[in-house]
Amino acid sequence: MIVVLVIAAVPAAVSWGGDVYAGRLDDAARDAAATHRVTAELTAKAPVSATAGHAHDVRAPARWTAPDGxxxxxxxxxYRGATRGTEVTIWVDHSGAVTTPPVTxxxxxxxxxxxxxxxxxxxAGACGLGYGAFRTLLTRSRQAWWDREWERVSQDWARQ
Incomplete structure (x- = not known):
């Protein structure tokens, strides 16, 4: 039964994944229309300290030409430690403000x-947890039945 449920979940998962994919493609088209890739030139050296974070988390002052000119x-x-004059690729909106890269x-x-x-x-995890809970309850029920039976048998043996 559980195997059937897990296998039956495959079409639902594929369908949902397809819906997410289609939605993200719509986001990509919208982002592509709203953003522009431009080259910016750093006007100062980027930080190099270890507290600055990962290489892609560093920010530095720069200048660039907006889509409106x-x-x-x-x-x-x-990048951490990039020198003044280094060119970096950035994404900007129609007004020239820095924005995130579009979805690809x-x-x-x-x-x-x-x-x-x-x-x-x-x-699959929910089915596994449900199966485990069912097995635990069944084991406890069987153990309680065995305990009752041993109690009954021990009383019969005591009388003999």
């Missing part, structure tokens, strides 16, 4: 597959 300045993601097709695939697998694992 105006020059912008601000803090952009950079690969990212949509990964998100969809992850959602489907996660749903299937959730169902």
């Amino acid at each position: 105006g020059e912008r300045t601000g803090s952009v993601p950079a 097709r690969t990212g949509a695939i990964v998100d969809g597959a992850s959602a489907g697998v996660a749903l299937w694992l959730l169902v």
Whole structure:
């Protein structure tokens, strides 16, 4: 029965993963229309201290040209220890403000597959926990029955 439930969950997981994938593709199309990739030039050296975080968590001041042609300045993601004048690729919105990179097709695939697998694992885990709980209750019931039977038999033996 549990195997049937776990196998029956596969189509639901695939369907849900496909829905997540389609939604993320819509997000990718919307992001692609709303963001632009530009090159920014660092105007100062990026931090190098260990407290600055991972290499991609470091931010440094830079300047870049916005899609409307105006020059912008601000803090952009950079590699730890990058020197002044280093060019980095950033994503900006229509006004030229720094934004996150758009969702990619690969990212949509990964998100969809992850959602489907996660749903299937959730169902399989719930079935496993349910089976374990049922087995525990059944074992306790059997043990209680054996205890009652031994008690009855011991009384019969005591009378003989």
